[in-house]
Amino acid sequence: MKIAIISVSDKGFELSKILKNKLDDDSTIIKTDLYHKDVKKQFPILFYEYDAIIAIMASGILIRSIAPLIESKISDPAILNIDDNGNFAISTLSGHLGGANNLTEKIASLIDATPVITTSTDVNKRLGIDVLAKDLYLSIDNTKEILFFNKSILEGKEISFFINPDKNFDYLFEYLNDNTLEIDISINFSSKINTDEIHVQLDGHKLVLKERKVVVGLGCKRGKSCEDLYDGLKCSISELNIHISRINELCSAEIKKNEKGMLDLSNKLNIPINFVELDKLKLFESDDIQKSEFVKSKFGIYGVCEPSALIMAGFDSKLIYKKTSYNGVTIAIAISKN
Known part of the structure; x- marks a missing residue:
């Protein structure tokens, strides 16, 4: 999930910085960007660029700002409203499909706020x-x-x-x-x-x-065992609450095609594994991937697990789990658009 946090007051901006620091440690949050003031100018841009917007401001300002932008529960981003003191985190728009309700619970726990959720199925x-x-x-x-x-x-x-x-x-x-x-x-x-x-x-x-196609991108130091890879995979899908049977595909770069641990993991789980050609990885561009100068100097590509997962998940896919290291193993997870 890509999140924009926008604030109006200086106090709200301080709260947004605290929140960003906490969210940056969460592997399920791909990136968090901060915006301050210029609400009328910012919202029409943020509404279409982010999966979720956290608005630290009075509810009236928020509602007037997003009202002309709202289109559908299918496409609208998750919108949360937080007061300057961080007392309440309110799920305001796209509670279910947009993920605002779950994000509200997460944010409330991070800043010790009271979550407010009003969707009928949830309250009942x-x-x-x-x-x-x-x-x-x-x-x-x-x-x-x-x-x-x-x-x-x-x-x-x-x-x-x-x-x-x-x-x-x-x-x-x-x-x-x-x-x-x-x-x-x-x-x-x-x-x-x-x-x-x-x-x-x-x-x-x-x-x-x-x-939707769930693709796990794998990277590892040479010689990592199936057990090492499996342990990292279990940790990552646990954070996303994904059952292992929901994974459609494993993948990595072609430089890893002879890694016994990866091949054994594919056999163990009965999940196919594919290896992406280096030429495709060299051409692939995304603002969401973490670039490694070390990998670039060694293999000519900026990363393995994140770009591999995005490529194999298909056009307009997105990361739902950013590159995270587990004892010499890196895991990233992408999901197809549809």
């Missing part, structure tokens, strides 16, 4: 279908149906899920098992369903949830 301790999709990195084909399914969940109706029996959906079963008191679901199997889809049905209404 029910699991929204859009929350499930967000948590499991699934796209939704017909977002207009979200309201119907969430209303049905609030009313306690049973939702029917249809999945392909030949696909490993452990990630879905574990997730639902952890939320058994929040949603009533029946699981049905059909070989007619695509293996990367989950069909949701009730009373003639239907949603198709489709897996």
Whole structure:
């Protein structure tokens, strides 16, 4: 997640600096940029450049600033509102699909604030279908149906899920098992369903949830074992709450194609691994990757795990876990746009 923090007062700016320092240590936060004052000028830019905006200002200023920019719960960024004293963190826009509710909980814990969340499914301790999709990195084909399914969940109706029996959906079963008191679901199997889809049905209404491609980029010192790589992978996906069965692909640079540890990890997990050509890595550019002069001097590329993951996840993909080191192993995770 790329976050912009914008403040109005000097006190708010000091709070934003404290918050940035804390967020920079979080591997799930790709970058955090600070902006101060010039709210009218800044918001129209920030709204389309960041996944989330944290506004440290009065709610009236925030609401008037974003009102002309709001388009859809599918595309709008997460918006949080924090007062100058850091007493309250308020989820203001895109609570579910945009991730504002989860981010609000995170931010509140970092600055010892009270989180304020008002979405109906959350206050009634029910699991929204859009929350499930967000948590499991699934796209939704017909977002207009979200309201119907969430209303049905609030009313306690049973939702029917249809999945392909030949696909490993452990990630879905574990997730639902952890939320058994929040949603009533029946699981049905059909070989007619695509293996990367989950069909949701009730009373003639239907949603198709489709897996976005989750790609783990790997880097390591020469000779690192499968166990070393596996330990790093487990730590990273734990931070993202991703079940290992949800990973679609492993990857690295072609200079690592003979690393036994990587090949063994692919076999151990039964997840395919691909190696990206050096020419592609040399040409790849992104403001989000961490550039290493050491790697550049040795291999002619600025990085391994982050650019490899972004390339293999496809055009317009994004990082959801920045390069993080674990005892000689580096992990980065990217996700496809759709």
